[in-house]
Amino acid sequence: MIRTIAKNEIISAFRNKTALWLAIIFYLLAIVAALGGWKNFSTATQQRRQAKEMFRHQWVEQQANPHSAAHFGTYLFKPFTFISLFDTGLNNYTGNTYRVEAHNQAEMNHAVAQDSDTEMRFGELTIASLFQLFMPLLIIFLCFRSVSAERENQTIKLLFAQGLKPSTLLCGKITGNYLLVTAIILPAMLMMLIATAIREPGMLARMSYFNLGYLLYFLILTAVFVGISALAKSSKNALISSLGVWVLCFVMAPRLVAGFSSRLYPLPSRGEFNKMIETANSKGLQGDKDRTERQKDYLKEVLSRYKVDSVSQLPLNFNGLRMQYGEDYLSKVYLTINGQVEESIGKQQHIERLFGFLDPFIAMQQLSRALAGTDYNHHIHFHKQAQVYRDEFIRKLNLNMAYEDRNNLRSDYKVGPAFFKTMEDFSYSQPEANWAGCKHQLSLYALLFWLGITALAIGLISKKIAIN
Amino acid sequence: MNLFKTIFRFEWIQLKRQYAQLFALALFLIIGCYAVYSGSSVIKHQKTVIDTLNQQYNSDYELAVRKFTDTLTPESKAQAANAGVPQAIDFRLPPVASNQPKGFASLAVGQRDVNPYYQKVRSQVDFLDNGNMELSNPSTLSAGNFDLSFVLVYLLPLLIITLCYGSYAEEKEQGTYALLTIQSASISRIMIYKLLFRAAVVLVVTGLLSSIAFIAAEIIGATSLSDILLWSYITLMYIAFWFAVCYFFIQLKNSSIATALKLVGVWLFFLIALPSITNAYLSLANPVPLRADLASFARHAAEEVWETKPAALAALFNKNNPQYNSSINPAKDSTQNGQRFIVGYYDLLERKVSGYAKAINDEIEARNAQAQLLAKFSPSVTMQYLYNAIAQSGRDGHMDFQRQLSVFQKKWKHHIYSRQLAEVNFTREELKDLPKFTKANPTSSTEILKGSLSIWAGLMLFLLLANWNGKRESSSINL
Numbered sequence: 001m002i003r004t005i006a007k008n009e010i011i012s013a014f015r016n017k018t019a020l021w022l023a024i025i026f027y028l029l030a031i032v033a034a035l036g037g038w039k040n041f042s043t044a045t046q047q048r049r050q051a052k053e054m055f056r057h058q059w060v061e062q063q064a065n066p067h068s069a070a071h072f073g074t075y076l077f078k079p080f081t082f083i084s085l086f087d088t089g090l091n092n093y094t095g096n097t098y099r100v101e102a103h104n105q106a107e108m109n110h111a112v113a114q115d116s117d118t119e120m121r122f123g124e125l126t127i128a129s130l131f132q133l134f135m136p137l138l139i140i141f142l143c144f145r146s147v148s149a150e151r152e153n154q155t156i157k158l159l160f161a162q163g164l165k166p167s168t169l170l171c172g173k174i175t176g177n178y179l180l181v182t183a184i185i186l187p188a189m190l191m192m193l194i195a196t197a198i199r200e201p202g203m204l205a206r207m208s209y210f211n212l213g214y215l216l217y218f219l220i221l222t223a224v225f226v227g228i229s230a231l232a233k234s235s236k237n238a239l240i241s242s243l244g245v246w247v248l249c250f251v252m253a254p255r256l257v258a259g260f261s262s263r264l265y266p267l268p269s270r271g272e273f274n275k276m277i278e279t280a281n282s283k284g285l286q287g288d289k290d291r292t293e294r295q296k297d298y299l300k301e302v303l304s305r306y307k308v309d310s311v312s313q314l315p316l317n318f319n320g321l322r323m324q325y326g327e328d329y330l331s332k333v334y335l336t337i338n339g340q341v342e343e344s345i346g347k348q349q350h351i352e353r354l355f356g357f358l359d360p361f362i363a364m365q366q367l368s369r370a371l372a373g374t375d376y377n378h379h380i381h382f383h384k385q386a387q388v389y390r391d392e393f394i395r396k397l398n399l400n401m402a403y404e405d406r407n408n409l410r411s412d413y414k415v416g417p418a419f420f421k422t423m424e425d426f427s428y429s430q431p432e433a434n435w436a437g438c439k440h441q442l443s444l445y446a447l448l449f450w451l452g453i454t455a456l457a458i459g460l461i462s463k464k465i466a467i468n
Numbered sequence: 469m470n471l472f473k474t475i476f477r478f479e480w481i482q483l484k485r486q487y488a489q490l491f492a493l494a495l496f497l498i499i500g501c502y503a504v505y506s507g508s509s510v511i512k513h514q515k516t517v518i519d520t521l522n523q524q525y526n527s528d529y530e531l532a533v534r535k536f537t538d539t540l541t542p543e544s545k546a547q548a549a550n551a552g553v554p555q556a557i558d559f560r561l562p563p564v565a566s567n568q569p570k571g572f573a574s575l576a577v578g579q580r581d582v583n584p585y586y587q588k589v590r591s592q593v594d595f596l597d598n599g600n601m602e603l604s605n606p607s608t609l610s611a612g613n614f615d616l617s618f619v620l621v622y623l624l625p626l627l628i629i630t631l632c633y634g635s636y637a638e639e640k641e642q643g644t645y646a647l648l649t650i651q652s653a654s655i656s657r658i659m660i661y662k663l664l665f666r667a668a669v670v671l672v673v674t675g676l677l678s679s680i681a682f683i684a685a686e687i688i689g690a691t692s693l694s695d696i697l698l699w700s701y702i703t704l705m706y707i708a709f710w711f712a713v714c715y716f717f718i719q720l721k722n723s724s725i726a727t728a729l730k731l732v733g734v735w736l737f738f739l740i741a742l743p744s745i746t747n748a749y750l751s752l753a754n755p756v757p758l759r760a761d762l763a764s765f766a767r768h769a770a771e772e773v774w775e776t777k778p779a780a781l782a783a784l785f786n787k788n789n790p791q792y793n794s795s796i797n798p799a800k801d802s803t804q805n806g807q808r809f810i811v812g813y814y815d816l817l818e819r820k821v822s823g824y825a826k827a828i829n830d831e832i833e834a835r836n837a838q839a840q841l842l843a844k845f846s847p848s849v850t851m852q853y854l855y856n857a858i859a860q861s862g863r864d865g866h867m868d869f870q871r872q873l874s875v876f877q878k879k880w881k882h883h884i885y886s887r888q889l890a891e892v893n894f895t896r897e898e899l900k901d902l903p904k905f906t907k908a909n910p911t912s913s914t915e916i917l918k919g920s921l922s923i924w925a926g927l928m929l930f931l932l933l934a935n936w937n938g939k940r941e942s943s944s945i946n947l
Contacts (some may be wrong), residue, residue, distance in 0.1 A: 036748040043755055051760030072767045093606035112756045113582045115832045117863040118852050119839045121612045122743030236725050243732055247626060258611035259506045267603045269517040345605045376606055
C-alpha cells in the first residue's frame with residue numbers, strides 16, 4: 001500500500017509539473033554554483049601554488065643573515081580541499097595566509113570578508129547553500145499539499161474507508177516525496193562523487209559522507225513537512241506553517257544561536273589579548289620569573305653546561321641561544337593564552353552544535369562544513385601545523401646563528417642556498433574524514449535524533465489525522 | 469471617504485478576530501525588540517573595548533611620565549634619562565585611534581564586527597599584517613548579526629506578505645467577493661484601501677519598534693534628528709516597495725496559495741538568490757587578491773632599501789622630506805647607526821610598498837564599487853547598505869576611518885621624526901601635547917537619498933506593472 005501511495009504522489013507531482021519546474025530551477029542554480037565554485041577553487045589553488053613556489057624560491061635562493069631572514073620570514077597558505085568548492089563554509093571569514101616571522105606568533109590573516117562589503121553577508125551561492133536552503137523550500141513546495149489536499153478533496157475519507165491506516169498514508173506520502181527529492185538530487189550527487197574521484201580521490205570518503213549526510217537531512221525534512229501537512233487544517237495553513245518553520249530554522253536561528261553563544265562565552269578583545277601576551281612574556285606566566293630573571297638563569301645554566309665563567313668563553317654565539325630561548329618562551333605564552341581563546345571559541349561552537357538538536361539545519365550546516373574541511377576545527381588544525389612549522393623554522397635559524405656565527409651577531413654573517421635549502425618546505429596534511437566526523441559527532445547525533453523524533457512524531461500524528 | 473472609513477473599520481474588526489495575524493504582529497515586535505538588544509550588546513562590547521584601551525593608554529601615560537622622575541635606583545635613573553627618547557615614546561605611548569560607533573550602529577552593526585575598529589598608531593606602517601583584527605568566532609561572523617536592520621530587511625517583507633497575500637483571494641475563497649463587486653467602488657479601489665489599512669498597521673508596528681530602538685540606543689537630540697529622519701524615510705520606502713510588490717501580485721487574482729507562493733518567491737529572489745548570484749559573479753569577475761605579491765615585493769624592497777648606502781639613503785630622504793632639512797648632519801647621516809638611516813629606511817620602504825599596496829587596494833575598491841552597483845538591483849541589499857551608511861558601520865564607514873587614520877598617522881610620524889632626527893627628547897610637559905586622534909562622523913544625506921532612488925525605481929516598476937495588469941484585465945472584460 002505504501003508503494004501505491006508513493007507512486008501516486010510521484011505521478012501527481014509530475015502531472016502538475018511542480019517537481020519538474022523545481023528541478024529545473026535547482027539545476028540551473030546548481031550549475032551556476034558548481035561552475036562558479038570550480039572557477040574560484042581553481043583560481044585560488046593556482047594563486048596559492050604560485051605564491052608558495054615564489055616564496056620557497058625566494059627563501060632558498062637568498063644570501064642573508066639568518067636573523068634578518070627570520071625577521072621577514074616567509075608565508076604559508078592554507079590549501080583548499082576539492083570539496084570546499086561545494087561548501088566554502090567559513091573560509092571567507094578565517095583568513096588563509098600565515099606569516100612565519102621571528103619575535104611574533106602570527107595568526108591567520110587576510111580573510112576575504114575583511115576586503116568585502118555588505119553584500120557578502122547575504123550569503124554565497126554554493127552547492128551547500130542550495131542543499132541547505134533551497135532544497136528544504138523545494139521539499140516544502142512538494143509536500144505542503146500532500147495530506148491536506150487529500151482532506152480538501154475528500155479523498156482521505158475514501159482512502160480510510162478502504163481500510164488504509166493513517167500511518168501507512170503518511171509513510172507512503174513521505175516515501176513518494178523523498179523518492180522525488182532523491183531523484184532530483186542524486187544526479188548532482190553522483191556528479192560530485194565522480195568529480196571528486198577524478199580530482200582528489202583521497203577525499204572520496206568525505207564526499208560520500210557529505211552526500212549521505214544530506215540524504216539523511218532531506219529525509220528528515222520530508223517527514224517534517226509531510227507531518228505539518230497532515231496536521232494543518234488546510235493546504236494554505238500547511239504552506240504558511242512550513243514557510244514559517246523555514247524562516248525560523250534556516251534564516252533566523254543561525255544568527256540567534258551565534259549571538260547567544262558569543263554572549264555566553266565572550267572573547268577578549270584583540271587589545272586585551274595582545275596585552276596579555278606582552279605582559280606574560282615580560283613578567284612571566286604564573287609562577288615564572290620575569291624576562292630579565294629568566295634570561296639571567298638561562299645564561300647561568302648555559303655557562304655551567306659549558307663549564308665556563310663568561311659569555312666570551314662560550315664556544316658559541318650566546319645571542320643565538322638567547323633569541324631561541326625567548327622564542328621558546330613566547331611560544332609557551334602564546335599557546336597558553338591563545339589556547340584559552342580557542343577554548344572559548346570551542347565552547348561557542350559546542351553550544352551551536354547543541355542547538356542542532358533543536359534545528360536540523362544547524363546540525364547539517366556544521367556537518368557539511370566539517371566534511372568539506374571548511375569549519376573552525378580544520379582552520380585550527382592548519383593553524384596548529386603552521387605554528388609548529390614556524391617554531392621549528394625559527395629555531396633552525398637561531399641555532400644556526402648560535403653554532404655557526406661565532407662573531408656574536410655580526411650583521412655581515414650570511415648564509416646562502418646551501419643552508420636555506422636544508423630547511424624543509426611546509427606541507428600541510430589534511431586530517432582524515434573520521435577526524436572531521438569525530439569533531440562533529442554531536443551534529444551527527446543531532447541528525448539521528450531528528451530522524452528518531454520525526455519517526456516518533458509521524459506515529460503520533462497518524463493517530464491525530466483529522467478526516468474533515 | 470465613507471467607503472475608505474468603512475473598509476478601515478471592517479479590516480480593523482477582521483484584524484482583531486484573526487489571531488494568526490495578531491500573533492505575527494506581536495512576534496515581529498518581540499523579535500524586533502530582541503534584535504535591538506542583540507545589536508546593542510555587540511556595540512556596547514565594542515565601546516567597552518575602546519574605553520579599556522583608552523584607560524590602558526592613560527595608565528601607560530602615567531607610567532611614561534613617572535619614568536622622568538623615578539631616580540631611586542641606578543637602573544631607573546638610567547631610564548629617566550631616556551624617558552623622553554622619541555623612539556621610546558613611539559613604542560610605549562602609541563596613541564589609540566578608535567572608530568567610535570554611532571548610536572545607530574546598535575541598530576545596524578554592519579561590517580563593524582569584521583573590520584578593525586581601533587588601532588594603535590605608530591610611526592611605521594605595516595602593510596602586510598592585519599594584527600588589529602578582533603578575535604572572533606568565524607561562524608558567528610558567517611551567521612551575521614541579529615540586529616534591527618536584519619529584522620527590517622529580512623523579516624519586515626515577510627510580515628507584509630503574511631498580512632497581504634490573502635487580501636483578494638480570501639474574499640473569493642470565503643464567498644464575500646460577490647458582495648464587493650456590487651459596491652459602487654471598483655474592486656481595485658477596494659483592494660487599495662485594504663492594502664492601505666495593512667500598510668497603516670505595518671507603519672504603526674515599525675514606528676513603535678523604531679522608537680523603542682532609538683530610545684534603547686540613546687539616539688536622541690537634535691544632532692541625531694537628520695539621521696532619524698533618514699532612517700525613517702528609507703524604512704518607509706522599503707515598506708512602500710513591498711506593498712507595491714504585494715499589490716501587483718494581488719492584482720493577478722490568483723488563489724491565496726498561489727499568491728503566497730509567488731510573493732515568497734519574490735522575497736527569495738531579492739533576499740537570497742540575487743545577492744548570492746551577485747556574490748558568485750563578483751568572486752569570479754573580481755576575486756579578492758591574495759596579497760602574496762605585495763608580501764614578496766615588501767621583502768624585496770626591504771632588502772633593497774637596507775642595502776642602500778647610508779649617505780645615498782639620507783640624500784633621498786632629504787629630497788623627499790625637505791621639512792626635516794634643518795637637522796641634516798652629514799657626518800652622522802652617512803653611517804648606518806645614524807637616525808637618518810633608520811628613519812630613511814622606513815620612509816623609503818613605506819613609499820615603495822604603499823605604491824604597490826595602493827594598486828591592490830584599488831583593485832579591492834573597484835570590486836566593492838561594482839558590488840554597490842549590483843546591489844541596486846536588489847532593494848533589500850540596497851537597504852542594508854543604506855542602514856549601514858546611516859550608522860557609518862559599512863565598509864564605506866570603515867574606509868573613511870582608515871583615511872582619517874592615515875592622515876593622523878602621518879601627523880604622528882612627523883611628531884616623532886622631527887624629534888628623532890634632531891635627536892631631541894620629549895620633555896615631561898611635552899607629553900601632554902602629544903597628538904590625539906579624533907574622528908569626524910559625517911553622514912552624507914545626499915548619498916543616502918541618492919541610494920534610495922533604486923528602491924523608488926523598484927516601487928514604481930511594480931506599481932506600473934500592477935496598473936498595466938489592471939488595464940489589461942478591464943480591457944479584456946470590455947471585449
